[in-house]
Amino acid sequence: MAVRGPAHRSARRSAHLSARGTWFLVAPALIPILVLSVGPLLYGIGLAFTDAQSGRTEATRWVGLLNFSDLLQDTLFWDSFRVGLVWAVGVTVPQFFLALGLALLLGQDLRMRWLARALAIIPWAMPEVVVGIMWRLVYHPDAGVLNETLRSLGLGPDEGVDWLSGTATALLAVVVVGIWAGMPQTTVTLLAGLQNVPRELHEAAAMDGAGAWRRFRTVTWPAIKPVALAISALNFIWNFNSFALVFVLTDGGPGGRTRLPMLFAYEEAFRYGQFGYAAAMGLAMVAVIAILLAVYLSRRLRGEGEEDR
């Protein structure tokens, strides 16, 4: 009996960490993050208001909002924003529905699950550069499998379509790659969301004679809605900010038709050395994302727009 007291006390003591011990545990990760992630981010935001350039000898000056007024007059900037939005929406929305369909199919068909899992590794684990290279081989005008398939089906011209260099097809071609690349992650996330669907509700609804669509609307969708919202918002952000995939596929061509915002910023910063201007571009991207996200989430979470686009 006498033993119980101290033992209990020591258990309680070790169950919560002392303040000093906490800092000791947190510092190794927190300090690098502050110094090399938060710090540069703030520095980068500051740079947006300067005329910083690479390899210049004079001191960098504070120029206020000059970069932003320049941006607004820069047609390339507007073009890249339009391309970025088309790309982000064009990838995120179809990908969501395809992934949802796949997740629902896999939820029913357990035999195929292992195969789908195995195949899902490919787009998910591949370096983006390799994904880009791979699809260049698929789209290749002469040696590509796409044109060959079309030829054998009697569609398309004999000399083959140059999908990635054609002004009409380039953006569509890269969007398809974007959809392909993100499919597994979206599917797996939605599959996890489907675990939250109450089975007995489903069965009860079926007993009451509700059709598949009604069961989906009333039982499945409400259960996966939070996950669906989160993954589509995240996907939108990732896609809007993406770089490597399109850089390898088209490098923004033909004629800037696939120049995403990040490609524009990269060119400004590291081909022309306009650091301040590129930072302003980055800040403009953050602003657009923040505004769109606020609108999207507030509308969705208030439960309006129950009907998906």
Add this chain to the structure above:
Amino acid sequence: MALLCYLVFLAFPFLWLVSTAFKPPRELGSLHPTWIPRAPTLDNFRTAFDEQPLLQAAANSLLAAAVSALVAIVLATPMAYVLARLRTRFARAATGWVVVSQAFPLVLVIIPLFLVLKTLHLVDARTGLILVYVVWSLPFALWMLTGYVRAVPPELEEAAAVDGAGRLRTLVSVTGPLLAPGIVATGLFAFITAWNEFFFALVLLKSPEKQTMPVVLTHFLGAEGVADLGPLAAAALLATLPSLLLFAVIQRRITGGMLAGAVKN
């Protein structure tokens, strides 16, 4: 049926890559390419190694990925433990930052980093890239590890303490072994991410002998997008294999459950 279409859509580009990698030049130039190379050959792999410093690139990638993954885990594990065990405002703020930090375009971070590393003479240096990779993989490592720590019931630790084990001994003998699989998975994930990374490597490394695999791969593309298809496919295939193999190992632990769990709370 619909499922089959999905699976074909997922698989066919990769099969085409494999097929292209083993085709002799004659077949690559033909106007009617086939799925299966008629005369499979390993020449493309040989040519790829002759054309670009692939071995050096693989070594660079391996070094950057292995070192940054190890360091990131060592730094992140203690903090993840704290985040999981303390439900304070600080923990919430830290988790929030992890999510928010992923939303910023990299260009905002890379320019200041480039300037800072330049002052430290770490631009075009492997050390600089490793440093960036460590910090860049920390948020995600923290997030994953925190989830794994939460899965270890605090009652177990308390029980060990009641048995008279000290704090350190409890961590080493009770929590550690239970966490080990999660730590390994997190480390492998950080490795894959760094192995695949392109943007930072492109900006920070200029000398060909220091560049990593993804950057060297883009050299095959050459000017005007004219590419020697066979060697390009062969090199791309080699660059992918480590990622695919390691990902297959950890796939069971990396599920959508992470996001699903985050949304539920």
